[in-house]
Amino acid sequence: MRILKIMPEKCTGCLRCEIACSYMQTGTFQPAKSVIRVSPFEGHTSYAPYTCPQCAEGWCMTACPVGAITINAAGAKDVLDDTCVGCKLCTIACPYGTMFYDPDTRKAFKCNLCGGDPACAQACPTAAITYDDVPTVDWLGDFAAERTTRLLAGVR
């Protein structure tokens, strides 16, 4: 399946992904409602975008009491607006902090991979975010292992 891959070492913190994401999510440019966020580290010299890794466990789906979270055609967990009652249980259940609640709509919202063509990957000017094929949904373990190996070998 295809998944968003994030390479923090390529990120320069320009936040273009947030602007593009917010347009897909809200129909306007409003980074405050982006479902990809960029965090700074190490004295403002490095940045890391993060968003829902579409984890195999699907904690948000398990927690939702009304079955408002489903899996869309792109394989992403997606919130059904008509069903969501805005109880925020999913935001508590999510171990990654990537379930959000919108006080304006009173609904939960999250990354739905833009239905299969993620705007953040399109917008990223440094290819820090790519939309790639991966062998398993739970790609984070492989990613971490590979990154650790690279860093130990001194390859950036």
Added chain:
Amino acid sequence: MSPPTLAASATKTKSAPARPGAYAGRLLRVDLTRKKCWAEPWSPDEMRDLLGGVGLGALILYRETATRGGKGNVAWDHPDNRLVLATGPLAGLPVWGTGALTVVTIGAQTNGPTSTQANGFFGTNLKYSGYDAIIVQGRSKDWAYLYIDDDVVELRDAKFLLDKDTWETQEALGAAHGLSGHQLSVYAIGPAGENLVRFAAIHGDYGHVASKNGCGAVMGKKKLKAVAIVKGTQALTAADYRGVIQAADDIAHDLRTDPSAKSLYEYGTLPGVVNLSKLGMLPIKNYTTNVPYDDTSTWEAPKLREGFDHRGHQCNACGMHHCHMQVIRGGEHKGKVVDEPEYEGWSGCGWQIGARDKEGISWLNTECDRACVDVNEFGWVCGWVMECQEKGYITKQQLGFELRWGDIKGAHRLLRMISHREGLGDLLAEGVKIAAERLGGRAKECAIYTLLGASPRGHDHRGRWDEMLDTCTAGTGTLESGVPVHVAELGLPTRITPFDGEAVSRQVAGILGRRHFEDSLGICIFTARTRMENLCRALSAATGWYYTLDEAMRFGRRTAAILRSVRLRCGIGPKLERPSARYGSTPHDGPAKGQAVSEQWEKMVDTWYVQVGYDRKTGKPLPKTLKDLRLDWLARDLWGAKK
């Protein structure tokens, strides 16, 4: 007669047309004397007329800084001086490099109008907080900083920030508000601004500087230490979202592939060192020579970048490989995080003062930023003092120590003396022109400045006549016309002989307006290095207007005419539009050897005046020029009702 106030005309509109896309729709007025902040509307018509940035700032200066019934102007240090911190319609959008800030004020160096830009995330955070610009007026009794978090706008006590440099100020404010990275954009002054150094800059977001004409001294005089803007939560609309993204992609394509921008895309301004040295445009040891004293192959852009551990540190939505943070690998400052010097850092803290030590130069460049000193003027001051000491025009006793070419430690000591106004630093803090005129004699003859008092950019303009002419004639006290790229769009020849004064003048005059248009959009000067047609397309898609190249140039020239009118009102007329003796001298060696700008100067200025449609004697834009620019109200102000 003056134009109506922005707020007044906004309220006159009975059935207001819809706000154009991409605008936040409000201006934030901050009165430091009364400690009050409020939002003012501005109308869609005004948005189209003024765009933002320098377009908006120029009219505010014209309207709000006049004295004696429009015959005079307030000085830079008067409480009625305005400090306009404006962004523009493209700020916060996905177009590359659109976090920009344009500072417009009566500057401390020329005591005339200025427009100077910086980037980072100021414009983005401000727009998403719901404001297009901040207009600061009055003077605070105690040191304050302005805090903006959406509709929470407050002047807060800045005592705990005093004497902190600009990086320390940003760190302290981040810690105080529990915010890091781009969640909080901070533009601040350091000790040089607090001590009213005439070439103090406003610095922000770790490495970005609005540097020209002493805007940091204006902020210091107002006792405003910093402006801190939390990343806002508001939405920005666009008339045609896909159109904005498509125009942004086309601009990015131009920047990646066009020969005029490709090296900027890859290495920012670093290639300037070697490229300009080949053309006689690299300032070396205060213009005493035009021949590099060091092996320039070690100054190639990849070597400058790879000589440090580095990491991209881009502005809003930007894909250029331009701004970088770097870590010094060795030497006395090993392990320090600094901002990668721009070309002008390598020239001002390097070649101009005869330095070779790249790690030292990189460190000194960031020290200038931290102190909030304009690196160009620092270079002109420091190099001048070095030459004067070498020749005995400034003695060791006068300065307090010996300062030789290439002495980074000594240069840093000088920087501290200037930014704290200690010893001779008190005089040097007035800038090269005033210091040289006060010392007089042979020392004055070696000083690089314009008679306006402005700092030339970090080049040897004796090999770059277009910039010398632009610097001397500008209404802003720094480069005003624009970068001569894609000039075929404007019907100008794509290549000219650089030492043909007539051709140079026609080119400078021909592109007048381009820079003011760019600096009103909220975009970086480097990501605007595409065809203007692309910028107009982005602006049209964002706002819903049909904005053409013709309208863009007319807008830019209108802004130039307004700024020039303010400059004349400040008492800065055509007689001061000249280089100093050294600045306008003839290189005796190097690639521009023997090219004498002084021999062609008068003719160049005459041609420029004819081409831009200004009166050579008074400096005023001619009535016909103003009529063509649809500035009838300004024509009445300048020439009276009958003309």
